[in-house]
Amino acid sequence: MNVDLYARGLASDVYSRTRRKAQFLVLKGSSGKMECVVARSAIVFGPGSRRSVRLIESFVRDRVWVLPVPSRRFCPVYSADLDIGVVQAAAKARPGNTYTIAGNCVTLRQFIDELARVSGRRDPRLSIPGWLVIPGLSVAWAIRPVTRWTPPVTVEGVNHGHIFDGSAAGRTLNLEDTPFDRAPAATVEALRLKRA
Numbered sequence: 001m002n003v004d005l006y007a008r009g010l011a012s013d014v015y016s017r018t019r020r021k022a023q024f025l026v027l028k029g030s031s032g033k034m035e036c037v038v039a040r041s042a043i044v045f046g047p048g049s050r051r052s053v054r055l056i057e058s059f060v061r062d063r064v065w066v067l068p069v070p071s072r073r074f075c076p077v078y079s080a081d082l083d084i085g086v087v088q089a090a091a092k093a094r095p096g097n098t099y100t101i102a103g104n105c106v107t108l109r110q111f112i113d114e115l116a117r118v119s120g121r122r123d124p125r126l127s128i129p130g131w132l133v134i135p136g137l138s139v140a141w142a143i144r145p146v147t148r149w150t151p152p153v154t155v156e157g158v159n160h161g162h163i164f165d166g167s168a169a170g171r172t173l174n175l176e177d178t179p180f181d182r183a184p185a186a187t188v189e190a191l192r193l194k195r196a
Helices: 013-031 048-062 081-090 106-121 130-142 155-160 165-171 181-196
Strands: 038-043 066-068 100-103 127-128
Touching: 013 038, 038 081, 048 106, 048 181, 066 106, 081 100, 081 165, 100 165, 106 181, 130 155
Parallel strands: 038 100, 066 127
Antiparallel strands: none
């Protein structure tokens, strides 16, 4: 099921509201003399993506023992694919259009399984279902101004996943996803070279 909550205005966390507002302002500006194109991404992973690299590095170092909400679906885009997509959008896109750059949708369990395969690490033995995560996550977001710690996922993300349909951008901008079995392997290898 491809449900782009952001595009439909259903994602209510602060980050999504801010992105939606910024997109509105950019497209509003493109109706005048300024030519604008919006290229937005799903969750990014791979070299250069700070948050996902921290998670992947923790996994590779055997520091992830519990998998929260393994059934949560998302459409990760490899950082190198996103780079190409942004360049293609700037070169080929029609002004005033919006392009969502996203990879194929997988569950968190599938993503972690692939990381385990390419890194030689073991999958986390324990997992936590969404209904058990949400109360603590709600509190973590509520006290974020005090703790200054940003949880890695929103309540909406747990409830609905992060589902983005990048097929239109793929067709229009002639984008090809890096195969799912190669992108995590390249990310793990980049981390190993960085630590060497």
